[in-house]
Amino acid sequence: MTPILQLANIRKDFAQGGQALHILNGLSLSIGPGEVAALVGPSGSGKTTLLQIAGLLAQPDAGQVWVHGRASEKLGDAERTKLRREKLGFVYQFHHLLPELSAEENVMMPQLIAGRAKAAAANEARRLLALVGLSARLAHRPAELSGGEQQRVAIARALANRPALVLADEPTGNLDPETSASVFSMFRDTLRETGAAALIVTHNHELARSCDRLLRLEHGRIV
């Protein structure tokens, strides 16, 4: 089966004060359809850099990225944006919800951008918010939701265009341990329910071990 994400021999350097930092050093990995993988590694090891490259938001200095079997280096800007919009979903440590929109409208937004009709987008938003247990909070704005609830809205939003792959950068990193564990398991179960694959950065090894696969980033490679 074609992997949903494949990285081969990725290198990424950052020049800092005349010195080259080798952050990703010939890194390779492959994620299959529906596979939920956790990514752990020390602070500064390059996890966010890796997600940005996998999400087609940054270019590697060398190596190749395939999303759904398509080689990203051959794509123009418009095609790259289209591939990102159609195949990928993103969840960040701080949810980045739009403050003036309700939970339902926040989950509708990426669908409207992708061209879905308003009524269909609203239906899908309500279905996803029900999956993350927020049916009773549809009209709440982010400021009227708890931290864990805001993060659950962000998870529903990431799934709104039925991505084949969700990239999540410490999606529960700003929550207390108990809320973090419950939001994380809800996230994992929702991914399984929708069949989306995921690469989830987390500092919590217990949560990481509950995924299908545990990837460790060290010295610029997956070990």
Ligand SMILES: Nc1ncnc2c1ncn2[C@@H]1O[C@H](COP(=O)(O)OP(=O)(O)OP(=O)(O)O)[C@@H](O)[C@H]1O
């Ligand atoms: N634009 C940049 N310019 C220079 N150095 C950078 C840049 N972006 C990242 N770095 C460096 O690359 C290294 C990896 O950064 P990255 O954000 O990927 O780490 P991380 O594994 O996500 O860490 P954390 O767990 O703290 O979020 C860091 O040492 C950082 O200083």
Ligand SMILES: [Mg+2]
């Ligand atoms: Mg990071």
